Amino acid sequence: MSSFTRFDYHMMAHALKLAERGRFTTSPNPNVGCVITQGDNVVGEGFHYRAGQPHAEVHALRMAGALAQGATAYVTLEPCSHYGRTPPCAKGLIQAGVSKVICAMQDPNPQVSGRGIAMLREAGIDVAVGLLESEANALNLGFIKRMQTGMPFVQLKLAASLDGQTALANGHSQWITSPQARQDVQAYRAQAGAILSTSQTVVNDNASLAVRWSELPAHIQSDYSQHELRQPVRVILDRQHQLHSSLRLYQTEAPVLRVAQQQAEVCVALDPQGRLDLSQTLATLAQQENINHLWVEAGPTLAKTLLEEKLVDELIIYLAPKIMGSDGRGLFGALGLTEMGQVLELNINDCRMIGPDLRLTATLKQ
């Protein structure tokens, strides 16, 4: 790895911060930020805002204008080398006459990784890679996973009382978590390319699974205005074709993708247990629907199955400081375990208060 200066770190950190601004809108594209400097001055900056619109480098080069000549460009992802809906950014940087490009990370797509860098180097540009790489990775977990594995990054949302109950015995559950936690869920939904649930959950709760701008946390509203709102696709496991058009689900304009064996937008086989094949479902979402990041809100059965099949990348668990008693409905169904060695083990990676509730971020061990 090259040695970077303190100034380089500051500039890349700024580019990462810019990239983050696109996190509600760039799907299925990655979040990318770019900063262009002349000496100690920033002369251009930009971020990718929405798929089909200019890439971060284009915005930054436009702002820099003639000052891009001999400048240094900081980009959070390797500049693209291919003609897509926009011309390749590597070419744009070459034409603008920048003399140095620092990338946080290579393109995660193994088929194009390194090509943008090679194109820049062939044009005589000094290229360094790897500055704040793990931060750049964290910005595009979904995009990177899809490019590298053909599967989406899957976040499973769970919410329960401190004693692990998701509802009273009679099904009452409004509200276990606080308004602040529910706002937090809206922010996660807004970042996802798709929300996965089941027809059972959708029908029982008449859930829209939509992002409601008015319920986003205020600090996000100030960054992301109501007219920019992008709704994630709703993906509903509907083996028994229970969805019908009068559901609130269909009152939001974003697509609904039904998953079933046949006569559905996503057709998948049944697994040996007679359930819709979840691995095939996720692969189809990533490879055919370009879903980077899947947010799962569902009942205990789907949660359990996803965990057992090791299809969950991250659990987002809200625990409300309430005690509901063990005669309520548990977070997972009965697991039938008889030895402590069979217990599912997690690692807790983050723990914080969201209003009065706890939010844990965890991953499955191994």
Next chain:
Amino acid sequence: MSSFTRFDYHMMAHALKLAERGRFTTSPNPNVGCVITQGDNVVGEGFHYRAGQPHAEVHALRMAGALAQGATAYVTLEPCSHYGRTPPCAKGLIQAGVSKVICAMQDPNPQVSGRGIAMLREAGIDVAVGLLESEANALNLGFIKRMQTGMPFVQLKLAASLDGQTALANGHSQWITSPQARQDVQAYRAQAGAILSTSQTVVNDNASLAVRWSELPAHIQSDYSQHELRQPVRVILDRQHQLHSSLRLYQTEAPVLRVAQQQAEVCVALDPQGRLDLSQTLATLAQQENINHLWVEAGPTLAKTLLEEKLVDELIIYLAPKIMGSDGRGLFGALGLTEMGQVLELNINDCRMIGPDLRLTATLKQ
């Protein structure tokens, strides 16, 4: 409140730190620290180490010797004014010739509160009260509660998987929490005046409920040597006289107090539900056994009853990052709730990782 200097704050903070050194040994006395200064120099310091041994002020005055003349004394609790096992500290400070005394808080015993201060003032000493008062309060929650209400400070320990299970359906539970969490429990036990449990728990687990010095966290071992070890009293609800002398409980030398209707060390009435009256039990422990601080380790029934009767001051909840399934044994029994409004609500006051586990400190709302 008087105005205190930065130096005063530093000195009182130091006195509080000293006082804390006694937290495993002073029971039933309070933790107290004292610092004596001449100008900018500390000339004496000390803390109360064990009931029956000298108070903090005595140690600090001995160290200061003649330098106590005209000095300032910082004491975390109002100096005592009565002849007990040791002569009154207020008198000691007067005789040593200190010219100023700063106390963090008054004596919490309403019958003597203010007398030590009055004694000092009558002798012409300048007295100020209230410096770092809430920190001083936090040091002696049990002592203060007992003095003010005649009841002990009650901490209820709970431990479960993330989905609220304390054991598998067949009772297997070793180990849900990590060695680090179990060390943490040892530290809480070591600070308590007594541990409360039930004969059911003691007999089923053959639990000693003892403090094992070798299992204390290393940072505590270094402060608190093995020969200093004080065992808390074990208080066992034993309505049906199930305890017997071959239990491991009786292999630790600290007393065991059985609680029953009759023929027991603590005799209490039954409540209308036919259970041993818990409120009377706690009052007896505070008023007859001088128990400041009670640490409760028991099963779901006692936990539930203590909470329902609002006898718990603080819940210490360990959540292990494990999923055991809803067919295990829950943290509390069935509560039979039918409306969300009936749910027991807590406030989470602290949340931190203890090794891989979470530890929450919570209080019952209201």
